[in-house]
Amino acid sequence: MILKILGVGICSVIINVIIKQYKPELAVLVNVCGGLLIFLIVVNSVTGVVNELVQMEDGAKLQIDIISPIMKVIGIGYITEFTAELAEDSGNKAISTKILLGGKIAICSLAIPLVKKLIATIFSII
């Protein structure tokens, strides 16, 4: 599986350089496709991990509202990272930092209830 990822990565880098001479705007699209293909290769093992987490959570009767924000944060983190690195690669650093800012705010808004619950449990212990 790792060899497939390496192959896709090398191919997309080489083609990106080739295309940059003729059509610089298409080079960005080649980058996008390379990143996408690598994610498509990895997604099977990610679904495996996610299913394990969900089953573990069902068994342990943990509250559902702890596991699902964590999964959401992971998803948001990945997507914003994907787009921000893309923006930075194609040269516009300002947009990439804005995207990262948006991602951070989204994650913060998701994490607030968890922090509140943590504080509540701490107070209940003291």
Add this chain to the structure above:
Amino acid sequence: MEIDIIFKIAAIGILTAVISQILQHQGKSEIATLATLAGLVVTLVMVLNMISGLFDMIKSLFNLY
């Protein structure tokens, strides 16, 4: 849906470059710009479909609704 997408985009890029060069030498430079735009639009549509697929997959995977 594997690696051939990247080769397809590379082929489109090189093809549009060659076509616009030919058209420019024939003296029809405005058609050359149109040909370049057409190539770009085709590639963009293809890549956008893939990106929307990716985002849907992530949304369903991490149930980000």
